[in-house]
Amino acid sequence: MSITLFCARRIITMDPSLPEATHIAVQDGKILAVGPLEELRDLGEYHLDDRFAGKVILPGFVEGHSHALEGAMWQYLYLGYFPRRDPKGVCWNGITSLAAMQQRLREHAAALPAGEPMVAWGFDPVYFEGVRLNREVLDQAVNDRPLVIFHASLHVMTVNSRMLEYARLEQHAGMEGIMLGSDGRPNGELQEMAAMHGVFDALGRNLFEEVSSLSTLQAYGEVARRVGVTTITDLYNPLTDTGIAALQEITSLPGCPVRLVPAMAALSWTSEQGIERLQACRNMGNDKLHFGLVKLMTDGSIQGYTARMQWPGYHDGHPNGIWNAPPETLHQLVLDYHQAGLQLHIHTNGDEAVELILDAIEDAQTLWPRADHRHTLQHCQFISQAQLRRAARLGVCLNMFANHIYYWGDIHRQKTLGFSRSRRLEPLASALRLNIPTAIHSDAPVTPLGPLFTAWCAVQRQTASGASLGEAERISVADALHMITLGAAYTLRLDHLVGSLEVGKYADMVILDEDPLEQDAARLRDIGIHATVVGGEVYEND
Numbered sequence: 001m002s003i004t005l006f007c008a009r010r011i012i013t014m015d016p017s018l019p020e021a022t023h024i025a026v027q028d029g030k031i032l033a034v035g036p037l038e039e040l041r042d043l044g045e046y047h048l049d050d051r052f053a054g055k056v057i058l059p060g061f062v063e064g065h066s067h068a069l070e071g072a073m074w075q076y077l078y079l080g081y082f083p084r085r086d087p088k089g090v091c092w093n094g095i096t097s098l099a100a101m102q103q104r105l106r107e108h109a110a111a112l113p114a115g116e117p118m119v120a121w122g123f124d125p126v127y128f129e130g131v132r133l134n135r136e137v138l139d140q141a142v143n144d145r146p147l148v149i150f151h152a153s154l155h156v157m158t159v160n161s162r163m164l165e166y167a168r169l170e171q172h173a174g175m176e177g178i179m180l181g182s183d184g185r186p187n188g189e190l191q192e193m194a195a196m197h198g199v200f201d202a203l204g205r206n207l208f209e210e211v212s213s214l215s216t217l218q219a220y221g222e223v224a225r226r227v228g229v230t231t232i233t234d235l236y237n238p239l240t241d242t243g244i245a246a247l248q249e250i251t252s253l254p255g256c257p258v259r260l261v262p263a264m265a266a267l268s269w270t271s272e273q274g275i276e277r278l279q280a281c282r283n284m285g286n287d288k289l290h291f292g293l294v295k296l297m298t299d300g301s302i303q304g305y306t307a308r309m310q311w312p313g314y315h316d317g318h319p320n321g322i323w324n325a326p327p328e329t330l331h332q333l334v335l336d337y338h339q340a341g342l343q344l345h346i347h348t349n350g351d352e353a354v355e356l357i358l359d360a361i362e363d364a365q366t367l368w369p370r371a372d373h374r375h376t377l378q379h380c381q382f383i384s385q386a387q388l389r390r391a392a393r394l395g396v397c398l399n400m401f402a403n404h405i406y407y408w409g410d411i412h413r414q415k416t417l418g419f420s421r422s423r424r425l426e427p428l429a430s431a432l433r434l435n436i437p438t439a440i441h442s443d444a445p446v447t448p449l450g451p452l453f454t455a456w457c458a459v460q461r462q463t464a465s466g467a468s469l470g471e472a473e474r475i476s477v478a479d480a481l482h483m484i485t486l487g488a489a490y491t492l493r494l495d496h497l498v499g500s501l502e503v504g505k506y507a508d509m510v511i512l513d514e515d516p517l518e519q520d521a522a523r524l525r526d527i528g529i530h531a532t533v534v535g536g537e538v539y540e541n542d
């Protein structure tokens, strides 16, 4: 088969034996050789592709924690606090007051067919101190059709009165999760799945099931491609039969610009069913589809006050958070999946959740020792030094939510964690000192997908207000780049296939306009993504 030789100003490989080069040879979608042109001439006949001659090539970015839901959200109206760019490149202003929100809702409703239900997303109550979004606020903006607004956490929604009627929720007042106003009637806020289901039933669609649709996956791949990602997770996939079929179909289409790594949502199945399902999936993947991971949810989020905290709890005295399942159940699920030889990715936001899972992994390792389990704590946002040392001893990997520093760092400093604990938000330098395999992530759609931005957060540790948060945990640009490539690939057990530019691995690259190692670190997030290459196929950004 023919050989293509790409050349660049600089190729940063993440291969310690050959850290940089100017040329990379690709054959059959894989890397055949890396080096200077003079040394690669003996490969035989090749075609020289010099369109990236002035650019910088890195291994394609690997996003180790995001959700295919990102591909579904933009068919709905954006109401987030921060400006955000949609997949078409349109930048939406942030919504910073309820009046601005009402205005955007009115404008959007005016463009929809009469009576059609309306869906919006991204509202973050933590930024609206002293005011509570309720049905009255929404009724003032839209009262001619049912309206639902998903909060940024996706664990809560607020609906207008028409939606309460449409979904017949007034009649179920008293059910857990249907919040009531001072008049004893539902106030429009619906918390967690049971309460939200009434709305899904009325709409005839469940947002969380849209990850099984081809159009969602297509949009997701497109969002990922634009920001330089070539391998992407869907870290909470129910892995239903339809969902699996959709993943297989999208990854078999020519021109699929990403490799997809779904993690099975453990709480959707009993462990017996889940283990059987994943074992059955083992032969259902392809070059661009990799099964095998299990995702377990433990607590909620810090900014939503639903994370489980150790003493002294929330800085502002808010009551402790919630478990997604009884702690004994979570402990048992870790034992079951570990014993079955599977790899767990475990959502742990608060330090009490981290402790529970470290206990469970320690028990699992005592009962059924495994040398290379790579169980990964996801988020582990303010994991303590003792917990870090324990994670290192147990062979646990970490994937930290670096974007949190920017988006909620100010909130954590003032409200949820206070000064001391906000210093150790995403303690990346400590994880490196202990040689713990570590990655960083966006958790899109919770925050926007963009590995260079995520790396910038880890390096700069700057909050949205411009304050610097915990300088002692800053890491270097080189370390941050490692975390969004080979570091993330390692946590996905794909480091033999992607994450670095080495002979035999997939020819997956990101082409940057500037050299991140030469630029001022403060500009990391501004570096342009020129193109990606996946299996030797070039995808240029317009």
Ligand SMILES: [Zn+2]
Residues within 6 Å of the ligand: 065, 066, 067, 235, 443
């Ligand atoms: Zn997530």
